[in-house]
Amino acid sequence: MPEILGARELVVALGGGRRGLLGRRTAAVRAVDGVSLSIAEGETFGIVGESGCGKTTLARTLLGLQREATGEILLDGRRASGRAPPAARRDRAAVQYVHQDPGAALDPWWRVGATMDEGLRIHGVRDAGQRAARIAEMLEAVGLDAAMAVRYPHELSGGQQRRIGLARILLLRPRVVILDEPTAGLDLSVQAAVLRLLRDLRGRFGLTYVFISHDLSVVRRVCDRIAVMYLGRIVEEGSAEQVFAAPRHPYTRALLAAAPHLDGRASTAPPLTGDPPSLRAVPPGCRFHPRCALARAECAVTPPPTDTVAAGHAVACHRWRETVDAPEKVPA
Amino acid sequence: MIAPVLSVQRLSVRIGAARILDDVSLAVPAGGTLGVVGESGCGKSTLLRAILGILPRGAEVPGGAVLFGGRDILADGGASARGRIGFVPQDPYLSLNPVFRAGDQILEIMRRHAPGTRRDHRARLVELFRAVQLPEPEAALAKYPHQFSGGQRQRLLIAAALCCDPALLVADEPTTALDVTTQREILALLQGLAAARGLALLFVTHDFGVLASLCESVTVLYAGRVAESGPTRDVLDDPRHPYTRMLLACHPDRATALAGIPGTVPAATAQPDGCRFHPRCPLARGDCALDVPQPVLHRGRVIACPYHAEALPEVALA
Numbered sequence: 316m317p318e319i320l321g322a323r324e325l326v327v328a329l330g331g332g333r334r335g336l337l338g339r340r341t342a343a344v345r346a347v348d349g350v351s352l353s354i355a356e357g358e359t360f361g362i363v364g365e366s367g368c369g370k371t372t373l374a375r376t377l378l379g380l381q382r383e384a385t386g387e388i389l390l391d392g393r394r395a396s397g398r399a400p401p402a403a404r405r406d407r408a409a410v411q412y413v414h415q416d417p418g419a420a421l422d423p424w425w426r427v428g429a430t431m432d433e434g435l436r437i438h439g440v441r442d443a444g445q446r447a448a449r450i451a452e453m454l455e456a457v458g459l460d461a462a463m464a465v466r467y468p469h470e471l472s473g474g475q476q477r478r479i480g481l482a483r484i485l486l487l488r489p490r491v492v493i494l495d496e497p498t499a500g501l502d503l504s505v506q507a508a509v510l511r512l513l514r515d516l517r518g519r520f521g522l523t524y525v526f527i528s529h530d531l532s533v534v535r536r537v538c539d540r541i542a543v544m545y546l547g548r549i550v551e552e553g554s555a556e557q558v559f560a561a562p563r564h565p566y567t568r569a570l571l572a573a574a575p576h577l578d579g580r581a582s583t584a585p586p587l588t589g590d591p592p593s594l595r596a597v598p599p600g601c602r603f604h605p606r607c608a609l610a611r612a613e614c615a616v617t618p619p620p621t622d623t624v625a626a627g628h629a630v631a632c633h634r635w636r637e638t639v640d641a642p643e644k645v646p647a
Numbered sequence: 648m649i650a651p652v653l654s655v656q657r658l659s660v661r662i663g664a665a666r667i668l669d670d671v672s673l674a675v676p677a678g679g680t681l682g683v684v685g686e687s688g689c690g691k692s693t694l695l696r697a698i699l700g701i702l703p704r705g706a707e708v709p710g711g712a713v714l715f716g717g718r719d720i721l722a723d724g725g726a727s728a729r730g731r732i733g734f735v736p737q738d739p740y741l742s743l744n745p746v747f748r749a750g751d752q753i754l755e756i757m758r759r760h761a762p763g764t765r766r767d768h769r770a771r772l773v774e775l776f777r778a779v780q781l782p783e784p785e786a787a788l789a790k791y792p793h794q795f796s797g798g799q800r801q802r803l804l805i806a807a808a809l810c811c812d813p814a815l816l817v818a819d820e821p822t823t824a825l826d827v828t829t830q831r832e833i834l835a836l837l838q839g840l841a842a843a844r845g846l847a848l849l850f851v852t853h854d855f856g857v858l859a860s861l862c863e864s865v866t867v868l869y870a871g872r873v874a875e876s877g878p879t880r881d882v883l884d885d886p887r888h889p890y891t892r893m894l895l896a897c898h899p900d901r902a903t904a905l906a907g908i909p910g911t912v913p914a915a916t917a918q919p920d921g922c923r924f925h926p927r928c929p930l931a932r933g934d935c936a937l938d939v940p941q942p943v944l945h946r947g948r949v950i951a952c953p954y955h956a957e958a959l960p961e962v963a964l965a
Contacts, residue, residue, distance in 0.1 A: 365826040365827070365828065365829075366797075366826055472911065473687070474911075502686035502687055502853060503686065503853065503855075503894055503897045503898060504686060504893070504894060504897045504907050504908040505686075505907070506897065506899075507896075507897035507899075507906060507907040507908075508907030510899075511906075511907060529826060529827065530899075531827070532856070532898070532899040532900050533899050535899070536899040537899075569828060570827060570828065572831075573827040573828045573830065573831040574827050574856065575827075575830070575831075575834075575854065575856030575857050575859065575860045576856050576859065576860075576900055577855055577856060577859055577883055577895075577898055577900045577901065578859065578883075578900075579859030579860050579879070579880070579883070587828045591796060591798070591826075591829070
């Protein structure tokens with residue numbers, strides 16, 4: 316499938332300038348620092364990583380809510396970057412975002428139908444009858460009764476709020492949907508129903524998903540390809556099968572080993588040492604080296620190049636070949 | 648069998664018309680670990696509050712007892728267990744007052760519940776900070792909550808839970824707000840502390856992965872009743888109650904398709920008669936809507952379903 320959304324050497328700087336009451340000077344941090352990715356039409360592309368790794372900033376930049384410092388974004392093969400947020404967002408109307416907490420993204424004083432209607436009006440659907448018909452159709456598509464439109468957000472369960480969150484975005488006929496932690500905080504049975512719905516909607520509307528999550532079991536289950544982020548960089552990328560069955564980056568291995576599994580097997584991989592990383596003090600060389608068991612002198616000096624492990628599987632590590640020779644029990 | 652440090656016996660709790668807990672029994676053996684799992688609305692939080700002796704005002708207890716060290720906590724409003732049960736809350740970001748030093752907040756607990764002078768308390772707290780592996784334990788005393796990371800705050804709260812030398816640690820989803828690598832450290836820490844101090848652990852969670860890695864036995868709650876309980880490995884490998892079976896089939900690690908469970912958990916004010924799972928159960932028949940299922944003993948397990956030996960129809964797991 317052709318690329319629908321791509322990024323080339325994307326750098327996003329946050330902060331900088333004078334901030335706060337006393338106008339203290341703050342240094343800019345590069346929350347996304349040289350990210351390239353290529354998302355094919357129709358796939359579910361997972362982005363995983365821990366808090367502060369730049370997942371959300373990357374998503375905001377792809378959406379056009381945050382301006383990139385350098386690098387470019389391609390939509391349908393055309394350059395879609397280089398403009399400031401309001402215009403950039405208009406250029407990328409085909410890319411939409413489903414909020415992590417869809418309840419919080421709904422106005423508590425508005426019936427959910429009114430919230431959905433507003434989106435259509437902003438996007439230029441003038442005819443009220445047409446808007447109502449599309450809302451009813453979309454509620455049905457996400458498995459809700461059309462009568463739900465008159466409810467207020469607090470009258471909905473967590474699962475229903477997720478469905479409304481999806482419906483109001485799909486009304487705008489996006490081609491790429493960025494899902495930010497779509498299953499966080501859901502009970503297991505509701506999560507299963509939401510994941511199944513996402514799969515059905517992808518087929519029905521020909522959607523492409525960018526799936527941001529820290530739940531590795533879920534990511535493994537639904538994503539075609541995965542990028543692992545650490546401190547603003549992609550450290551490993553490949554098909555879900557490649558990354559889960561044969562992770563090459565030491566960080567990916569540590570992350571997979573830390574995830575608890577149903578069979579309760581204890582991981583043989585050593586836990587990560589050292590402090591969680593901060594963008595305010597990015598280590599030189601490989602950003603992961605202070606916490607890496609394989610780190611050598613070179614790792615503290617030279618940023619690792621991105622190597623190809625196999626077709627479609629890339630890793631940014633000086634010593635990934637050694638992880639091939641020393642297979643450890645990673646979750647199979 | 649080792650005498651349980653905590654035993655909840657046929658506990659029922661009502662708040663107004665809401666029947667939150669109904670005939671719930673469980674036991675945590677001394678030094679043992681018990682996990683309580685269930686989805687939102689199953690009564691986990693109320694169970695915890697009953698055990699901690701902090702049931703909300705207006706809660707009635709029509710029957711049952713919470714025995715800790717042989718005494719009924721409910722009878723004396725929790726006084727006999729004060730300080731002997733440590734509590735680790737869910738959200739480390741919300742559980743510390745931001746305007747007071749973290750150390751002072753824990754010292755306040757010790758002043759009220761632990762014997763000894765302030766100097767003893769400080770020395771003991773530094774030692775506890777060391778035990779929970781906080782960096783620079785001496786300096787940590789003078790820091791405010793925002794100066795700690797999420798994982799460090801959870802360590803602080805574990806230190807607070809341990810400050811009066813409890814026999815039982817009760818934890819309410821203590822790693823939900825944390826990243827997986829931090830979660831792994833905190834779980835390992837809890838395991839290590841429990842082993843080193845002979846602590847019993849009662850762990851409330853909705854994460855079966857966490858349950859599998861930490862708890863020896865498990866009690867599955869559904870709509871205020873125990874659906875199934877037994878050794879964790881057995882329950883996860885061969886769940887018997889239809890609810891447990893369907894719930895585990897929803898787990899993304901399982902090979903079965905993500906099915907979901909039809910319907911929703913009933914509201915506590917509108918619990919169905921008979922078995923509370925029957926409106927959602929593919930095995931349900933006439934008597935399920937009439938009779939409360941009696942717990943069945945089956946290979947070291949308690950299962951609240953007379954039809955637990957029957958196979959679920961394929962559609963329910965597909």
